[in-house]
Structures are given as structure tokens and as C-alpha cells.
Amino acid sequence: WSQCIHGGGKTFKDVIEFRIYVKYNVIASKISFLYKKNDSAKLIVVCSASNCRWRIYSSKHKSDYLFGIRQCNLELSCRSRGHPRADIFGLNIVKDKLHAINKDIHREYCIELEYYKLWMGKRSALHEINGNDKNVRGRLQWYCSVL
Numbered sequence: 084w085s086q087c088i089h090g091g092g093k094t095f096k097d098v099i100e101f102r103i104y105v106k107y108n109v110i111a112s113k114i115s116f117l118y119k120k121n122d123s124a125k126l127i128v129v130c131s132a133s134n135c136r137w138r139i140y141s142s143k144h145k146s147d148y149l150f151g152i153r154q155c156n157l158e159l160s161c162r163s164r165g166h167p168r169a170d171i172f173g174l175n176i177v178k179d180k181l182h183a184i185n186k187d188i189h190r191e192y193c194i195e196l197e198y199y200k201l202w203m204g205k206r207s208a209l210h211e212i213n214g215n216d217k218n219v220r221g222r223l224q225w226y227c228s229v230l
Contacts, residue, residue: 088139094151098123101141101150114159126150135161181205 088108095101105128109116114137119127123143130137139155181201189195196204 088152088155088157092152094144094149096149098126098143098150101126105139130159130161132161135159137161 088104095104105116105126109128115131116128117131119129119138121127125142126139127141128139129135136156137159139157140153141151142153143150178198181198184205185196185198185201
């Protein structure tokens, strides 16, 4: 995702799709950003550090109604790293994936599961794959004794 916006000229079907790509890009790149202008015809995204030159100017094309990047400077000239909304955004990604899993289960088995049950199922699967804390400590003790 850090490479999904790489320069001027790239087009998107609309401003909504562009906003999604910007959010994925800045979070993957660990950039804290602000919308300087944010409407259906024009979007200007800047680094939240006032002295930084990182910015993206985009607008709707009059000819084909696509939304495109007009100009951008993707080089950070500040030291600020880390996006304040990354945790919330990450949770939204997990939520979207669980929603997609629920759709698949509904399509294949004609049942719908509650969000909590999906979450617990995911957690249980990860414990089976990675082991739980007790198993990890046991493996660590075994590994130390081997060393």
C-alpha cells in the first residue's frame, strides 16, 4: 500500500476511491496527514507537520469525470512518523475482513454468524497456528535448553 500512490497522473473512479487509497498509503508509509481541501471536486492532502513539503493535489477531470492526481510531492521533509489513526484503521481492516468471511459463510452454508463469534473463531484459529502463551513459553524453555 505504501506504493499505491507513486506520482502525478494516476486516476481513480471517484473521490471516494481516491480517499481510500490515500488512507491506505499514508498509514502504510507511517505519515500523519491532514485534508487541506476535501470535497467531491478537489482533494488536497498534506503532512500534518507544518514545515513538511509532502502533499498531494487531486481533482475531478472535466473530460471523463475520473478523479486524478494533478501534482504531488511524496518526499517527507520532516521527521514526524506514525499515523494517529493507524490503530483504528487497522481495526476497520479486520472488521471488513471478518465481514467478507461472514458473507462467504452465508453464501456457502446459508448461515450468518455474529461478529463476536467470527472474532473468536479468528482468534482460535490464530492460537492453533501460532500457539497460545503457555505453548510459546514451553517452546522457549525447550529452545533455551537446546542452546
